[in-house]
Amino acid sequence: MEFNLSQDYIRKQIRGPFVNMMVISIPTVAFVVGNFVFESVMHGVAGLIVLVVILLILSIEAIKKSKYWKRFGPSISVSVHDDYIIDKGLDGESKIAVQAIDSVQVKMKKGDVRSINLKSVTGMNGELKGYENMKLLSEKISSVVGEDKVSVSRSFF
Numbered sequence: 001m002e003f004n005l006s007q008d009y010i011r012k013q014i015r016g017p018f019v020n021m022m023v024i025s026i027p028t029v030a031f032v033v034g035n036f037v038f039e040s041v042m043h044g045v046a047g048l049i050v051l052v053v054i055l056l057i058l059s060i061e062a063i064k065k066s067k068y069w070k071r072f073g074p075s076i077s078v079s080v081h082d083d084y085i086i087d088k089g090l091d092g093e094s095k096i097a098v099q100a101i102d103s104v105q106v107k108m109k110k111g112d113v114r115s116i117n118l119k120s121v122t123g124m125n126g127e128l129k130g131y132e133n134m135k136l137l138s139e140k141i142s143s144v145v146g147e148d149k150v151s152v153s154r155s156f157f
Helices: 009-038 043-077 134-143
Strands: 002-004 076-080 084-089 092-097 101-109 112-120 124-131 150-155
Touching: 009 043, 076 134, 101 134, 112 134, 124 134, 134 150
Parallel strands: 101 150
Antiparallel strands: 002 076, 076 084, 084 092, 101 112, 112 124
């Protein structure tokens, strides 16, 4: 069975950099306005230049990330089979043999599965989050790997 990234998760990844940009720019704008009001005009101009440079850098990064997630987000998926788990990403397919999985940790919050951490015998870790129907994905992985290797951690916050 194949599980794709949920549209809600992709939307959050697109929106996140813009929110960060706004959180950083609001105090910076307040600082520049304060310099204009309480200091000489030259300090205000320097602050304005700093503000413009910061916003330019952040907006370029936000646009790059949003284009990345719009373009590649829908093509990322994971599928669970009896012998292996296939992760389809930008780099192609990577297969994880079920025998190579040492432990699985299912992280839950308010009754919903938030992420699934896979740890292999070689020490490699993988995290699955943001997929559609995470509860069914965790059940499928648990049934394939074995219940003795699965641990569930719950968070209330």
